[in-house]
Amino acid sequence: MSREAEVRYHADQEISKSYPELLDKARQAEETLRELRAAAADEIELLAAGRAFDRALTDALRAAEAGQRATFGVKSYDDRIARRKAKATPAGSMWTAEVDRLRTLREDNRMWGIPRVPRPVPATL
Template sequence: MSREAEVRYHADQEIAKSFPELLDKAREAERTLRELRAADADEVELRAAGLAFDRALTEALRAAEAGQRATFGVKAYDDRIARRKARATPEGAMWTAEVNRLRTLREENRLWGIPHVPSRVPAAR
């Protein structure tokens, strides 16, 4: 195992510690977006809420990916076989499923949750 892998491992452990708080922020942003949709808010508000949800999901996803890498262990940073074996453990599979779930949720939000607000076209002179 390389020194760089060990440094990245410890950095990922620190980042992964913030995962629960970041996931709570994402849930709160989703709740806000759903409430605005239910209240039939205008598209500007919905867009702002959709973008806030996207940012919160991205932060949570980064922390989940760091947790996944840290769970795989130091050897997995340099060795793809070790990474594959670690993914098959119960804890590795749990993190992999969580990362996939967050990626899917973020992609769905990017496709359908952020309304496009048309910009004004300048008048012809």
């Protein structure tokens, strides 16, 4: 195990501590987006809410990925076999499922949750 792996492990542990807070922010951003959709808000408001939800999901996803790596252990930073073995543990599979769920949610929001605002076509002279 290298010194760099230890440093990354401790950094990931610190980042993963903020996961519950970041997940709550993502839930609040999603709730705001759903309320705006239900209220038939204009596209500009929906665009801003969709982007805010995307940022919140990205932050939560980064923290979840850090938690996943930290759960796998220090050895897994340098050894892919140790990483594969750690994924098969209950804690490793829980984090892997959570990361996959957040990625899917973020991609779904990027594809369908953020409205595309049409841009005016420049006039030709």
